[in-house]
Amino acid sequence: MQNKKIVILGTGGTIAGVAGNASNVDYTAAQVAVSDLVGSIAGSALYGAVETEQVAQIDSKDMSFEVWTALAKRVQHHVSRNDVTGVVVTHGTDTLEETAYFLQTVLSPPKPVVLTCAMRPASALVPDGPQNILDALAVARHDGAQGVVVVCAGAIHGAEDVQKIHTYQLNAFGSGDAGVIGYIEENSLKLVRNWPVAQQKSAQEAIENIADLDHTNLWPRVEIVMNYAGANGALVDVLVASSVQGLVVAGTGNGTVHKALEDALLRAQAQGVQVLRATRCTQGRVLARADDRFCASGGLSPVKTRILLMLRLMGMNP
Numbered sequence: 029m030q031n032k033k034i035v036i037l038g039t040g041g042t043i044a045g046v047a048g049n050a051s052n053v054d055y056t057a058a059q060v061a062v063s064d065l066v067g068s069i070a071g072s073a074l075y076g077a078v079e080t081e082q083v084a085q086i087d088s089k090d091m092s093f094e095v096w097t098a099l100a101k102r103v104q105h106h107v108s109r110n111d112v113t114g115v116v117v118t119h120g121t122d123t124l125e126e127t128a129y130f131l132q133t134v135l136s137p138p139k140p141v142v143l144t145c146a147m148r149p150a151s152a153l154v155p156d157g158p159q160n161i162l163d164a165l166a167v168a169r170h171d172g173a174q175g176v177v178v179v180c181a182g183a184i185h186g187a188e189d190v191q192k193i194h195t196y197q198l199n200a201f202g203s204g205d206a207g208v209i210g211y212i213e214e215n216s217l218k219l220v221r222n223w224p225v226a227q228q229k230s231a232q233e234a235i236e237n238i239a240d241l242d243h244t245n246l247w248p249r250v251e252i253v254m255n256y257a258g259a260n261g262a263l264v265d266v267l268v269a270s271s272v273q274g275l276v277v278a279g280t281g282n283g284t285v286h287k288a289l290e291d292a293l294l295r296a297q298a299q300g301v302q303v304l305r306a307t308r309c310t311q312g313r314v315l316a317r318a319d320d321r322f323c324a325s326g327g328l329s330p331v332k333t334r335i336l337l338m339l340r341l342m343g344m345n346p
């Protein structure tokens with residue numbers, strides 16, 4: 029374990045947050061440098077060499093394409109180093125699942141890239157961030173670990189399945205029907221299913237993907253609309269008039285859509301807007317039907333379907 033070097037990239041979040049009092053809610057995210065977060069953990073508890081690097085310092089609700097591109101570049105750089113076993117990324121919980129899916133889709137790393145977070149700020153009386161960092165290090169050093177995963181509250185989630193499902197509890201993430209990949213128990217891993225499947229992407233392809241993100245100075249505009257009682261599709265018409273390039277509909281149940289919304293989406297599709305059908309249900313997958321007018325997203329949530337569609341519109345083949 030000792031000679032397995034891990035790079036820890038900081039991006040902000042509650043894990044780096046500071047409150048003026050003992051509150052776990054009234055705090056400002058993204059205040060503490062990742063070097064200080066790691067430095068506050070007893071060196072012996074880190075079980076080996078770590079390097080830190082600050083890639084961004086933001087509340088993840090403000091995640092941007094620029095930060096995603098910078099992060100993808102730094103992850104790819106460190107994953108390619110012979111002396112590095114894995115990468116840990118500290119990140120806010122709010123868009124963690126989007127960044128995880130984005131990194132997995134673009135890089136499909138052969139080494140572990142472990143995103144971790146906290147629900148309480150670093151200044152809390154009992155913060156959860158330090159234990160999450162230690163758990164993430166244990167995952168990043170585990171023989172056979174690969175791909176982008178999320179570690180929170182002692183559980184390991186795959187990038188494709190993970191979703192934030194609670195606003196307050198420390199165990200804020202779930203993996204739906206897929207279930208977790210495993211658990212971290214006193215620095216050891218108890219695995220209950222396989223690591224994310226490596227997509228046979230070469231390092232060269234990952235680098236080309238990142239170059240595409242850089243050269244596309246305007247990422248395609250893809251928006252999410254939702255189906256609900258009384259949905260009328262007026263929003264879709266406004267989006268089409270303002271040059272939206274792709275739409276994800278968070279449908280009801282198996283991705284079903286109100287007739288009026290469906291008509292608006294069909295008008296959008298006829299004008300060249302790509303439409304994908306996801307579900308607003310937090311569990312289960314959208315199954316294709318014989319009479320489908322819009323392609324189904326499979327098991328991806330609406331926010332991840334949006335990332336998939338953006339990358340496709342940029343010419344990638346995720």
Ligand code: SIN
Binds near residue numbers: 041043089119123146
């Ligand atoms: C954030 O997502 O940056 C703030 C919220 C959190 O990390 O829990």
